[in-house]
Amino acid sequence: MKLLVPVKRVIDYNVKPRVKADGTGVDLANVKMSMNPFDEIAVEEAIRLKEKGVASEIVAVSIGPAKAQETLRTALAMGADRAILVQTDDTVEPLAVAKILAAIAKEEQPGMALLGKQAIDDDSNQTGQMLAALLGWAQGTFASKVEVDGESVDVTREVDGGLETVRLKLPAIVTTDLRLNEPRYASLPNIMKAKSKPLAQKTPADYGVDTAPRLETLSVREPSKREAGIKVQSVDELIDRLRTAGVVG
Amino acid sequence: MIALVLVEHEGGQLKDATLSAVTAASKLGEVHALVAGEGVGAVAEAAAKIAGVTRVHVADGAPYAHQLAENVAPVAADLVRDHCDYFVAASTTTGKNVAPRVAALLDVMQISDVMAVEGPDTFVRPIYAGNAIATVKSSDAKKVLTVRGTAFEKAAAEGGSGTIEPYAGGSDAGLSSFVGAEIAASERPELTSAKIIVSGGRALGSAEQFHKFIDPLADKLGAAVGASRAAVDAGYAPNDYQVGQTGKIVAPEVYIAIGISGAIQHLAGMKDSKLIVAINKDEEAPIFQVADIGLVGDLFKIVPELTEKL
Numbered sequence: 341m342k343l344l345v346p347v348k349r350v351i352d353y354n355v356k357p358r359v360k361a362d363g364t365g366v367d368l369a370n371v372k373m374s375m376n377p378f379d380e381i382a383v384e385e386a387i388r389l390k391e392k393g394v395a396s397e398i399v400a401v402s403i404g405p406a407k408a409q410e411t412l413r414t415a416l417a418m419g420a421d422r423a424i425l426v427q428t429d430d431t432v433e434p435l436a437v438a439k440i441l442a443a444i445a446k447e448e449q450p451g452m453a454l455l456g457k458q459a460i461d462d463d464s465n466q467t468g469q470m471l472a473a474l475l476g477w478a479q480g481t482f483a484s485k486v487e488v489d490g491e492s493v494d495v496t497r498e499v500d501g502g503l504e505t506v507r508l509k510l511p512a513i514v515t516t517d518l519r520l521n522e523p524r525y526a527s528l529p530n531i532m533k534a535k536s537k538p539l540a541q542k543t544p545a546d547y548g549v550d551t552a553p554r555l556e557t558l559s560v561r562e563p564s565k566r567e568a569g570i571k572v573q574s575v576d577e578l579i580d581r582l583r584t585a586g587v588v589g
Numbered sequence: 590m591i592a593l594v595l596v597e598h599e600g601g602q603l604k605d606a607t608l609s610a611v612t613a614a615s616k617l618g619e620v621h622a623l624v625a626g627e628g629v630g631a632v633a634e635a636a637a638k639i640a641g642v643t644r645v646h647v648a649d650g651a652p653y654a655h656q657l658a659e660n661v662a663p664v665a666a667d668l669v670r671d672h673c674d675y676f677v678a679a680s681t682t683t684g685k686n687v688a689p690r691v692a693a694l695l696d697v698m699q700i701s702d703v704m705a706v707e708g709p710d711t712f713v714r715p716i717y718a719g720n721a722i723a724t725v726k727s728s729d730a731k732k733v734l735t736v737r738g739t740a741f742e743k744a745a746a747e748g749g750s751g752t753i754e755p756y757a758g759g760s761d762a763g764l765s766s767f768v769g770a771e772i773a774a775s776e777r778p779e780l781t782s783a784k785i786i787v788s789g790g791r792a793l794g795s796a797e798q799f800h801k802f803i804d805p806l807a808d809k810l811g812a813a814v815g816a817s818r819a820a821v822d823a824g825y826a827p828n829d830y831q832v833g834q835t836g837k838i839v840a841p842e843v844y845i846a847i848g849i850s851g852a853i854q855h856l857a858g859m860k861d862s863k864l865i866v867a868i869n870k871d872e873e874a875p876i877f878q879v880a881d882i883g884l885v886g887d888l889f890k891i892v893p894e895l896t897e898k899l
Binding site: 357 | 770866872
């Protein structure tokens, strides 16, 4: 079966985001950008399914600026077969992303779409579930294990109290959690090879999707800072402080 | 204005996250509740007693037994289309699973992880792992939100007298089924609602030492046990212990961080705790920048002493 893997270009997870002085957003000028870490896990899982012979082709998709091509090339270097860039400089919200992906899914007819559970910039955690709703497919969110068995896939989900396993009819949506796998690094020969893999260029209009945002960001500010407190020198002093605070009797 | 709250329950009991969601919803209008499950009569009655809930819609039947999003989301979307202005779910794994599916069925953009309600269409939410706080205004006619439990007080579980109405309609979408669950059984309080949390980091060194040093202190204090992502990744603690942006967001009365350096992603999950205590051998550890009380030293000496003397 074919797998669809959407990937997002986001601020690198090692970079501390800085709020712009004018409060309009986070400063992304000259900041290192990378593939969203949860999406890397999705790419890795797709490659493993292909290596097991479950999947036949992996199509990576990114919706974003021209530079999102780099993110797609990373997916191709890891092992995706071809890529689609839906190019736009506008902010595209999860709902519109899901609509574009739904249109692509209708064209490509994948057996599964694997997505990161959330992007580390807007932290929405919505796109996979929305895509599932728009396609009328089953969803296995926050996956820590994915096992395809013929017409269905068993997804073990990280839930608040532990783990839960659901069986989904294919085609289905899977969103990845951290412990699903450890993504591989692309080797140099594969990075070179990725340069010649096909990458199609599209726009949201090609899929008839209106990307006008539904949410307006009124302001972005730094979180309120916590003041550092005092240091105590001994366990006894710590217990005294806890008593004073009424924590222990 | 009417806000429909998704009721979370387990073993016939309401979950605390629902009570916080009710408080958030009550800032938006009249509160209705949706209970979906199988044999959930008692849960519906409990939901009707929550202070502020005026109506409880009950979808009772086999398709809802495990609150599968594929079966529950259409019910919620139907009720919201029919007579509600908002759909509110807690930012739990259940809420996060169901709410975006409801939003897409309604063709609206969800507002995730709401920390504050500023007005009928204006909400405050964290982005970039809590490194920035955004105020957003929704232009959708109906609004879908998930709300951060720690940001809203729990509504009183008693005092309401909502009417109970069975939901007619709905069916099994035939897309998914429940296979099984491994839910950790614990005598300790739940992380997200505990008054005190004792949390361990990578400095514990092994799963054995994690339990040997953290558990007795937690039991002495009647506390829940948490862990940093580093400790979870190293296999010292199970993932459902994880506190942080990628784990659980907590805000207890007291948070005791032991051998936790205080990575940004961990701080994002616990910095709203009322009192933070940090025990760490590295006095430069970032955890001390947010701790109210810090103790620099060897946790393997300090923690047993603390446990004994408390």
